[in-house]
Amino acid sequence: MRSTRARFKLCLRWCKSHEHQLRAQSLADKLASGDSFNFWRGVRSMNPGSHTLPLRVDHAVGEEGIASMWGEHFKGILNCVRDEESENALRGGMRGVSLQGFRSVDHEEMRGVLQSLSSSEALGMDGLPSGAFKYAPPSLVTWLCLFINACVCHQYIPSQVLAVLIVPLLKSKVKDPANSGNYRPIAIATALSKVLEKVVLHRLEAYLYTPDNQFSYKKGLGTEIPPSFLSWEILYRGNSPTVAEMKMELFRSHCYSIYCNSLWSRYKVATMNRLKVCHNDILKRLLGLPRWCSSSLAFARNGVNNLDVIRRHSVFSLRSRVELSTNSIITSVRQSSAYVCGPIQQRWLGLLFVQNVG
Numbered sequence: 001m002r003s004t005r006a007r008f009k010l011c012l013r014w015c016k017s018h019e020h021q022l023r024a025q026s027l028a029d030k031l032a033s034g035d036s037f038n039f040w041r042g043v044r045s046m047n048p049g050s051h052t053l054p055l056r057v058d059h060a061v062g063e064e065g066i067a068s069m070w071g072e073h074f075k076g077i078l079n080c081v082r083d084e085e086s087e088n089a090l091r092g093g094m095r096g097v098s099l100q101g102f103r104s105v106d107h108e109e110m111r112g113v114l115q116s117l118s119s120s121e122a123l124g125m126d127g128l129p130s131g132a133f134k135y136a137p138p139s140l141v142t143w144l145c146l147f148i149n150a151c152v153c154h155q156y157i158p159s160q161v162l163a164v165l166i167v168p169l170l171k172s173k174v175k176d177p178a179n180s181g182n183y184r185p186i187a188i189a190t191a192l193s194k195v196l197e198k199v200v201l202h203r204l205e206a207y208l209y210t211p212d213n214q215f216s217y218k219k220g221l222g223t224e225i226p227p228s229f230l231s232w233e234i235l236y237r238g239n240s241p242t243v244a245e246m247k248m249e250l251f252r253s254h255c256y257s258i259y260c261n262s263l264w265s266r267y268k269v270a271t272m273n274r275l276k277v278c279h280n281d282i283l284k285r286l287l288g289l290p291r292w293c294s295s296s297l298a299f300a301r302n303g304v305n306n307l308d309v310i311r312r313h314s315v316f317s318l319r320s321r322v323e324l325s326t327n328s329i330i331t332s333v334r335q336s337s338a339y340v341c342g343p344i345q346q347r348w349l350g351l352l353f354v355q356n357v358g
Contacts, residue, residue, distance in 0.1 A: 054177040074166050074185055094155075104149045105199055110141050113198040117191075124190035125163040133191055147192075148199055161193050176327055247286040248302055279307045315348050 015022070023046060030039040055061065060069035117130040133144070151157050168183040176182060189197075210218060230246065280295040289298060299306045305313070322334060333339050 056178050058178070058180045069180075070166070070168055073180060102152060105145050107138070107141055107145060109202070110145045110148070110199075113195060113202060114141065114144075116198060117194060121191070121194070122188045124188045124193075125165050126160070126190040126192065128191045130191050130194060133195055144195060148196060151196065157196070161190055161196065164189050176325060178327070248304060276307050319348060 023042070027039060027042050027046075030042065054066075057066050057069060060066045114133050114136060117134045119129070119131045119134060121130045123129060133140070136144070165188040166185050167188065168180075168185055170177055171182050171184055233246070280298075281291060283289075283298055283302075283304065284291060284293065284295070287298065287302070295306070322330060322339075325331065325334075339345070
């Protein structure tokens with residue numbers, strides 16, 4: 001076992017030192033064999049593009065200023081805010097808890113927990129990868145058992161274990177990177193805290209109950225199961241009121257974006273009229289209505305916006321973002337005559353005076 005591990009480390013060290021040479025040789029082989037698709041795919045993977053960080057976020061400037069700004073920002077929205085009422089309620093409920101029935105974590109259980117760790121996790125504040133615990137020697141497994149048992153018996157977890165690395169990620173590349181509201185945080189925990197979480201989950205897994213209709217965060221259930229389940233429910237329930245509500249939710253969530261993808265295309269009036277008729281016919285088919293019935297009445301009774309209202313809302317949302325943007329380039333364009341007499345204003349004025357079709 002020791003010689004195999006040493007051989008593996010030697011091969012891994014050689015691959016890392018010759019990584020660029022191996023990649024170049026792979027690209028040369030693909031080009032020589034005429035595999036242009038995989039050749040350019042490999043070129044794109046080696047040159048993913050430049051992802052420059054913003055120089056200013058809100059009113060913070062510079063790396064240190066932006067980092068301190070994010071620290072203060074996340075302190076106000078994440079769970080590091082002290083809630084004394086909930087803390088006192090939790091401590092009061094734990095006063096009568098006894099640890100006499102607690103079964104200590106043994107070597108076999110800890111080994112199973114470590115094997116369930118993922119090797120592709122990001123590094124936390126401790127800088128230790130999960131593989132360091134997953135392939136740990138028996139002596140380290142014993143120390144981990146002692147540490148977990150001590151945390152439970154003394155009801156204390158060191159702050160170094162609970163430390164997380166918060167990374168702000170941009171929600172959309174088309175949005176303003178200088179606005180803090182366009183970011184979402186992810187918390188990267190330490191590898192030791194993941195071991196503790198796995199131990200707690202392994203102990204509580206037998207007592208967890210999730211309904212059959214919950215498809216998120218459950219093993220063996222994917223994204224293709226909810227649509228199949230919904231189709232079966234619609235066929236089973238027939239024309240009940242709940243089916244009509246489900247159809248309306250599907251119509252709102254899917255048909256709205258389909259007809260607004262080409263919002264700025266130069267459609268002719270005849271093309272827009274055909275899109276309106278298609279949009280109206282989809283709603284009538286869902287509700288089982290004949291084509292000759294009033295489309296306006298069907299939309300009004302079911303509380304659904306027609307195509308004209310959807311387009312007006314989308315254009316108004318775009319105009320609002322342009323008007324409220326603090327970007328210097330957008331501000332200069334907004335103050336010029338090209339914006340006042342440009343296509344955005346013309347499209348907005350054209351949408352205010354439309355004729356109902358269908």
